[in-house]
Amino acid sequence: MYTTLKSLGWLISFCLLLVVAFLSLLHTPYAQPVLTPLINKITDQKVTFGGIDYSIQSPLYLTLSDVTIIQEDHLLQIQQVDFWLSQHPIKKGKLAFDSIKIDGLSLQNGLPTNEGIHWISINQLSISNLDFANEDVVLRDAQIQLTNWSVQENTAIPFEGSFQFSTQQLYWQGEALNDVLIDGYYSENYTALHGLSFIWRDSTITAQAELKENTLWVIPQFTLRNFNLESDNADIIGKPLNWLTQQGFTYQFERIDLLDINVELPQFSVNNLSLSAENVLLPYHLWQQSEAAISFNADSVVWNQHLIENPIVNLTLNGKKADITNLSLDIFDGNIQLSGQVSQNAINLKTFTAEQIKWIVTDEEAQAFNQYIKQLIEVKVAKIDFNNVQLIQLNSLYPYQLSGVNVEGNDLDLLRYAQWGLWDGKLSISASNASFNYLLSQQLLIEMNTVNGLWSIERALLPLPEGLIGFTGSIQLMQDSQPWQLEAYGDGLPVSYLSHFISNPIPLDGLTEFTFNGNGLAVNRDSFNYSFNGELNVIPREMITTKTAKELWQYKLGLIPDNDQPNASLETKEKIQEKVPVAQYPIHVDPITVTANRGRITIEPIMITGEGFNYNIEGDYDLVNPEQAEAITSITQECHQLKQKLFSKEVQIINYCQ
Incomplete structure (x- = not known):
């Protein structure tokens, strides 16, 4: 037993002597020749170093300088590496280091391979003065700190835990990011960016983010400050947004702040925009947001060539509707303010105010407005107030053309069951000047209200240059059949205006006095056609035509230029009048009576007499069966006659001459 213990003691002493001898060699010029083959044997890679620094007083600490590692097509050069070996150097079958610090590393061909280093693990890995480049990213003077670095066969990223990254400049997709700083935590199922900040094109970006279940990025805070976007660099936004979309993540922004933003594009520009938003989901579109609160203001916005000044908007997106707390903007030389709820197919406003607006509506704007109107199924406004x-x-x-329009309304229900009307509320409309299809009116006034479903037009006055049109009426909207009645009267109504609504007219001008009483059912088109009753009485006066008997004959045969038609625009007529004085020929028109009984309209014979011709209109017209209409227009000149059915283009020529 004594001999055995004595032999074991000699063995331990010999091993210690070998360790002491090896450590002693680290202080001599023989350190590099001894360590290099050993390292190359362990790592299966060719490693050389220029110097070594070791002290027996710190036996777990070692420094290598001017290190070169050759990996197939990669050459890694490191200025200095500091090693702190763990007090328990073998953990889970790997050589364990408390810390490794790498200073001065250049990776100009991307990341090196991890092969051959799976046998070590590092509690703290620090890399400073790192230069890196591959096809997508370039780093200058970067600093990286990682915890729990260890290469595993089934993981793509060889560390887990906290990390810090900073660099003076990072190039990504051709864009330079300066003063980049990232502080976070990584694990296989959870990633957090506790802080991210950088400068991009003189703009400052700061953010925080968490990746949950590898599908959802929750972003507690994102701030973009002092950003400028112009036409010549408009694609700088598209590239990163496309990249983010391609990653397949959903992004939930708990808070977004865009401060001092300026955009100058051909179709849109904004000056000094500040926007704050909460609970925004991307890439979901506007009407897919749930409880997203948005507020923004700006000095000015140019949209669709319209200048909008001092816009202020506060709203919440909830599902497919927007709750607008406040919207105020200066546009069309005036101001618009509103609050309430808006969606793709419904409008429910608390207030709607417009002052001093001067809007020249373009064809594109009218089409877009009409397209939106067609989608609506509900329109309500609790209080509306338009001024001038x-x-x-x-x-x-x-x-x-309307000017000086004033509108006052309360508790308005304007669209229900896909039918427009005043279903509820009280509404008053006035205008200092109005033109409808070139019919001029001054000091127009319409007052109406609805009580228990009965929509009543209490007063409607349209003063004309030489007369007045007025009407009253009502419709019971809540009854199934929706019975209606209307009484109208007028004096000084131009006959030329009526020709726009009559088929096969002749060029007439003059003034009329009329009365109308009508009633029926309005629930749908068929009910209206079957139930329409009424009587129209017209007394023409000061009647003239601009055609001779021969010209009228040619006109009815379609032998005159199109721009000489009575339905030509007022502008075209004025141009014609400027070139050639228009002759006027007096004619006589008998009083006109038209009656309707359950949709069948009877036209009492209308006789228009002029020099050398007679023009007659008589017969019946059936709203239910318009193709069976028997109303006939005829023009007689001497012993020749042209006959034509109302609303028909076919002309019959009759010769009474012997």
Whole structure:
């Protein structure tokens, strides 16, 4: 036994002597020749170093300088590496280091391979003065700190735990990011960015983020400050957004702040925009947001060539609707303010105010507005107040121009069951000047209200240059059949205006006095056609035509230029009048009576007499069966006659001459 213990003691002493001898060699010029083959044997890689620094007083600490590692097509050069070996150097079958610090590393061909270093693990890995480049990213003077670094066969990223990254400059997709700083935590199922900040094109970006279940990025805070976007660099936004979309993640922004933003693009520009948003989901579109609160203001916005000044918007997106707390903007030389709820197919406003607006409506704007209107199924406004508003559209089929418009309304229900009307509330409309299809009116006034479903037009007055049009009426909207009645009267209505609504007219001008009483059912088109009753009495006066008997004959045969038609635009007529004085020929028109009984309209014979011709209209017209209409227009000149059915293009020529 004594001999055995004595032999074991000699063995331990011999091993210690070998360790002491090896450690002693680290202080001599023989350190490099001894360590290099050993390292190359362990790592299966060719490693050389220029110097070594070791002290027996710190036996677990070692420094290597001017290190070169050759990996197939990669050459790694490191200025200095500091090693702190763990007090328990073998953990889970790997050589364990408390810390390794790498200073001065250049990776100009991307990341090196991890092969051959799976046998070590590092509690703290620090890399400083790192230069890196591959096809997508370039780093200059970067600093990296990682915890729990260890190469595993089934993981793509060889560390887990906290990390810090900073660099003076990072190039990504051709863009330079300066003063980049990232502080976070990584694990296989959870990643957090506790802080991220960098400068991009003189703009500062800061953010925090958490990746949950490898599908959802939750971003507690994202701030972009002092950002400028112009036409010549508009694609700088598209590239990163496309990249983010391609990653397949969902992004939940708990808070977004865009401060001092300026955009200058051909179709849109904004000056000094500040926007704050909460609970925004991307890439979901506007009407897919749930409880997203957005507020923004700006000095000015140019949209669709319209200048919008001082816009202020506060709203919450909830599902497919937007709750607008406040919207205020200066546009069209006036101001618009509103609050309430808006969606793709419904409008429910608390307040809607417009002052001093002067809007010249373009064809594109009218089409977009009409397209949106067609989608609506509900329109309500609790309080509406327009003051001195002007609306102009001259290029439509029925041009209009309104100025000095004032609107007051309360508790308005304007669209229900896909039917427009005043289902509830009280509404008053006035205008200092109005033109409808070139019919001029001054000091227009319409007052209406609805009580228990009965929509009543209490007063409607349209003063004309030489007369007045007025009407009253009502419709019971809540009854199934929706019975209606209307009484209208007028004096000084131009006959030329009526020709726009009559088929096969002749060029007439003059003034009329009329009365109308009508009633029926309005629940749908068929009910209206079957139930329409009424009587129209017209007394023409000061009647003239601009055609001779021969010209009228040619006109009815379609032998005159199109721009000489009575339905030509007022602008075309004025141009013609400027070139050639228009002759006027007096004619006589008997009083006109038209009656309707359950949709069948009877036209009492209308006789229009002029020099050398007679023009007659008589017969019946059936709203239910318009193709069976028997109303006939005829023009007689001497012993020749042209006959034509109302609303038909076919002309019959009759010769009574012997």
